[in-house]
Amino acid sequence: MLLRVKLAALREGSWSEYAIRFALGGLATALAGAVSAWAGPAIGGLFLAFPAIFCASATLVESHERKRKHRAGLSGQRRGETAAALDAAGAALGSLGLLAFALVFSLLVTSNVAAAFIIASAIWAIVAVAAWWCRRLLRRS
């Protein structure tokens, strides 16, 4: 199957790891608000795309892959780096969706707030998945 859900992956994470990501996400959101208040909405808006949580996510991905290989008696270092690099490549593609979200939201929000959130979120999902799909096709051809 092309895409799959692996719920067992949730058991690989510890509560401290989830707490760290919650804290980083909270801090990134508070930072975006603080920068907007201090430097204005134009500079503050940049921080709505700040990759704060990505540091924690990529580190967890690398460590989980390495542990999995350790259990199989291998070093796992290269596998961990590759998994984190794939995560980064996915984030780069996802940022195209984020770009589309931002443009659609800024165009619609002054006329209809609810529609701006709903349509921009849908556009994020469509563009991000389409970018991932196109990359997949290109790599296969």
Place this chain on the structure above:
Amino acid sequence: MAEYVARFLIGGAVVSVFAILGDIVRPRSFAGLFGAAPSVALATLGIAIAQHGAGYAAVQGRSMALGAIALACYGFVVCQLLMRLRLSALSATLVALVAWLAIALTLEAVFAGSG
């Protein structure tokens, strides 16, 4: 202070939901899409509209588009640091933050100057 506590709690919750989605979907490159989900934006823009109005949020949205371009570059740089220089994930993601900040501020200066 209460406003920042609310931002922290709402942002932490929204980011955690997207992070968990990224944990459970495969393949890994698809899961990475959730690393660039509009999680901080969803939490922040709602508060911005409630406090300052839709015009303020529209300005933030336009700048966020520039931040997203910087984020695409950030993902590329992290990928290169991991695969070519063999840095650890933590080192690569922290070093690349400098690139994100430089690109985002440069784009803002260029487009704010032309806008």
